[in-house]
Amino acid sequence: MDAVLFDLLSALLNSLAIWSEVAGDERTGLAWKDAVTRRITASPAYVPYEEQVVAATADAALPRDAASELFARWPEIEPWPDSAALARLALPYAFVTNCSQTLARVAADRARLAPRFVLSAEEAGWYKPDHRIYQEACRRLPSLPASTLFVAGSAYDADGARAAGLPSVLVARRPDEHAERRAASLADIVAEIATSGSSRC
Numbered sequence: 001m002d003a004v005l006f007d008l009l010s011a012l013l014n015s016l017a018i019w020s021e022v023a024g025d026e027r028t029g030l031a032w033k034d035a036v037t038r039r040i041t042a043s044p045a046y047v048p049y050e051e052q053v054v055a056a057t058a059d060a061a062l063p064r065d066a067a068s069e070l071f072a073r074w075p076e077i078e079p080w081p082d083s084a085a086l087a088r089l090a091l092p093y094a095f096v097t098n099c100s101q102t103l104a105r106v107a108a109d110r111a112r113l114a115p116r117f118v119l120s121a122e123e124a125g126w127y128k129p130d131h132r133i134y135q136e137a138c139r140r141l142p143s144l145p146a147s148t149l150f151v152a153g154s155a156y157d158a159d160g161a162r163a164a165g166l167p168s169v170l171v172a173r174r175p176d177e178h179a180e181r182r183a184a185s186l187a188d189i190v191a192e193i194a195t196s197g198s199s200r201c
Contacts, residue, residue: 079113
């Protein structure tokens with residue numbers, strides 16, 4: 001393995017906590033966030049993320065101004081505690097995220113890490129799981145897809161990366177999601193990379 005790509009908003013950051021606080025409870029927050037995911041994954045090209053979030057308020061029976069509150073509270077997103085393990089990662093790494101460039105920069109700052117770059121769906125022109133966004137991230141590293149591990153926070157993202165030619169692993173953030181390869185924590189993934197060296201991890 002030559003490099004690692006990480007999903008930002010689910011694998012590294014606990015963004016669901018802010019969605020849930022704005023929505024009033026975790027169940028509604030999850031329904032809202034999942035509604036956005038359904039909209040963006042159905043889009044053949046980038047449609048402004050903020051517009052998708054606003055439109056999805058209706059899917060979760062929330063007022064449209066909930067989206068404005070969510071964006072205002074975006075700088076409050078906290079990293080998962082195990083994201084600190086990336087400081088021990090010897091390989092180059094970067095973030096790939098399904099949001100606008102502006103929100104991606106804010107979220108990346110909240111991660112308190114040092115990626116090579118942050119690739120947003122807006123900058124790439126496609127949302128994950130379109131194969132082109134994963135391949136563009138590999139090109140920028142640069143690293144071949146087959147030599148680039150993708151760490152996902154959602155099952156669809158792990159599947160999308162694998163379909164694009166990247167080995168992928170899902171870090172367990174939701175008990176209802178499963179993938180071909182699943183890890184309990186980012187610390188476990190980093191430890192496996194360290195012990196496996198350049199072999200398949």
